[in-house]
Amino acid sequence: MIVLTRGSGSRCRRDVGPLQPAHMGIASLANPGRFLAVAGRLLPWLWGATIVLLAVGLYLAFFVAPPDYQQGDTVRIMFIHVPSAWLSMAGYAVMAIAAIGTLVWRHPLADVTQKAAAPIGAAFTLVTLLTGSIWGRPMWGTWWEWDGRLTSELVLLLIYFAIIALWQAIEDPGRAARAVSILTLVGTINLPIIKFSVDWWSTLHQPASVIRLGGPTIHSSLLVPLLVMAVAMTLLYAALLLMAMRNEILRRRVRTLELTAAGARP
Amino acid sequence: MSYASFIAAAYIVTLIVLLALVAWVVLDGRRLRRQLANLEERGIRRRSANRESGA
Numbered sequence: 001m002i003v004l005t006r007g008s009g010s011r012c013r014r015d016v017g018p019l020q021p022a023h024m025g026i027a028s029l030a031n032p033g034r035f036l037a038v039a040g041r042l043l044p045w046l047w048g049a050t051i052v053l054l055a056v057g058l059y060l061a062f063f064v065a066p067p068d069y070q071q072g073d074t075v076r077i078m079f080i081h082v083p084s085a086w087l088s089m090a091g092y093a094v095m096a097i098a099a100i101g102t103l104v105w106r107h108p109l110a111d112v113t114q115k116a117a118a119p120i121g122a123a124f125t126l127v128t129l130l131t132g133s134i135w136g137r138p139m140w141g142t143w144w145e146w147d148g149r150l151t152s153e154l155v156l157l158l159i160y161f162a163i164i165a166l167w168q169a170i171e172d173p174g175r176a177a178r179a180v181s182i183l184t185l186v187g188t189i190n191l192p193i194i195k196f197s198v199d200w201w202s203t204l205h206q207p208a209s210v211i212r213l214g215g216p217t218i219h220s221s222l223l224v225p226l227l228v229m230a231v232a233m234t235l236l237y238a239a240l241l242l243m244a245m246r247n248e249i250l251r252r253r254v255r256t257l258e259l260t261a262a263g264a265r266p
Numbered sequence: 267m268s269y270a271s272f273i274a275a276a277y278i279v280t281l282i283v284l285l286a287l288v289a290w291v292v293l294d295g296r297r298l299r300r301q302l303a304n305l306e307e308r309g310i311r312r313r314s315a316n317r318e319s320g321a
Contacts, residue, residue: 073270073273074269074272077272077276081276084280119290123286130276131276131279134276138272240287240291243295246295247294247295247298250298250302251298254298254302257310261305261308261310
């Protein structure tokens with residue numbers, strides 16, 4: 001039941017109908033305290049699933065997947081490079097959606113999500129660039145090439161760094177969130193550039209072979225380990241994001257309490 | 267370098283970056299919980315915690 005107090009001081013009671021609990025359940029996750037409780041219950045399962053799937057994926061990658069007819073055994077680098085690349089962009093999309101939540105709805109957890117997601121997305125972007133470079137040396141004969149895909153992925157890393165720097169530059173989380181949201185949304189233009197760079201320009205990087213209109217072009221013996229690793233790394237991303245969001249909520253509580261303590265001193 | 271060394275290098279680099287990320291998140295969380303516990307020991311509490319205790 002909900003107890004409502006009107007301005008005149010009179011009180012009325014209203015029973016919560018059958019449709020409202022679900023809506024209130026979803027909306028109640030916006031409450032940081034409730035989110036902390038839900039995250040605490042979810043995280044052990046996420047970590048368990050991550051570890052199991054990583055073990056299965058790595059077994060498939062090293063002991064089941066055959067060498068590629070062109071790449072040979074270096075195809076095994078793709079099982080970490082490709083999922084990292086997907087997560088580098090998906091992580092940015094998470095931040096962009098959260099940015100809209102911050103600017104339009106001022107959702108309580110939107111800016112928490114934005115701040116928590118930035119370092120994680122940057123890490124996966126770094127893994128993408130490093131593993132791609134290591135793969136490129138034996139395959140292309142070069143550690144780096146200024147082609148469309150590689151350059152736009154590097155730009156993505158720099159945008160991540162800029163977002164992290166901007167969070168640190170503005171002390172008030174609310175003001176920082178608005179500035180970061182605008183930067184994040186402007187940077188979103190880079191996502192289609194990364195995706196379609198291999199189609200728009202004559203690039204060294206090969207075109208899409210999994211997420212494409214005609215369906216995947218790689219054999220199932222390579223596609224299955226790739227997808228298992230992709231799911232495993234996505235679960236890892238989700239677990240780290242929940243933990244980082246939890247940290248950010250605690251950080252804001254510490255900040256509030258320290259400000260309260262400072263204000264209480266004579 | 268053989269292909270095996272490139273493959274090993276890629277996986278080692280990935281492991282280092284991801285382990286560093288996990289370590290940062292875990293250690294950051296522990297540090298924040300310690301800070302919160304210290305503040306509560308000093309009697310500095312959130313208003314909602316004070317309401318619950320009837321203060």
